[in-house]
Amino acid sequence: MNEPSVERPILLLRETAARIAPVRGTPVDEVLAGATDSFFAAESPLGTVYVAVGQEGVRYLDPADSEEDFARRYRRRFGRFVSPAQGDEVAGLAEKVASALAGERVDVPLDLSRATPFQRRVLHVVKGIARGEVRPYVWVAREAGTPGASRAVGNVMANNPVPLLVPCHRVVRNDGSTGSYAFGSGEKVRLLRGEGVEPEEISGSPYVATPTTGIVCHATCRNARRIQPYNRRAFRSVRSAVEAGYRPCKVCRPVAAA
DNA sequence: AGGGTGACAGCGT
DNA sequence: TACGCTGCCACCC
Structure with missing residues (x-):
């Protein structure tokens, strides 16, 4: 805790916790422990991504520009702090994530406790779309039990907390065009090509x-x-x-x- | 013929 | 509330 080489995110974290502690009437260490999640970095087809861990598994994955950027985004989204994982606390999970991002079919535990029931159903359906295959938004909506909600499915994809692990890039339009992507439609096409799906094979005749x-x-x-x-x-x-x-x-x- | 476009339904947030 | 990684149809050349 009192390392001389304190990294910047941790420093920011401690400062913030020190501000919060007196307000809550809670010891600083307790504020830190109760409001801080861990993250680690991993390599992916989107480049380096950062992965935050919640109670039940991976809670958030983001190809942020830096650790600081990632921590900021995490805090804005979840209202919690995040700092680099210490020791081997997430080693097992990190290994699974690395394998999954490398394209292996491993089951990575996810923590979707912050998602709405609709979002959870949609994310679960999308998780089941196999590598090398794509499905339209309307299909995801129907499979999730809400046949008319294809546009709402798009909203869920846009806010997918765990891209790549829940392969939202495999969800395309019903007319065979690839559609949009949170990280750019070009990136979506690149990802699909990397998995053996040529956009030409579905465009026009899906x-x-x-x-x-x-x-x-x-x-x-x-x-x-x-x-x-x-x-x-x-x-x-x-x-x-x-x-x-x-x-x-x-x-x-x-x-x-x- | 079939790719492009605009209007609007429809859903969850 | 108004909005959005959509779908569908009408309508265009």
């Missing part, structure tokens, strides 16, 4: 069917990818495919209703 089965899929559905080129029928919408006699795939569940 749905694909085959007469051999009579089924229509999202173009990036693992089953759609197996369709032989000469059996491949491209569609701009599920509706047009259904009108042509195809029924929705039971694996990727394209939204059939108007």
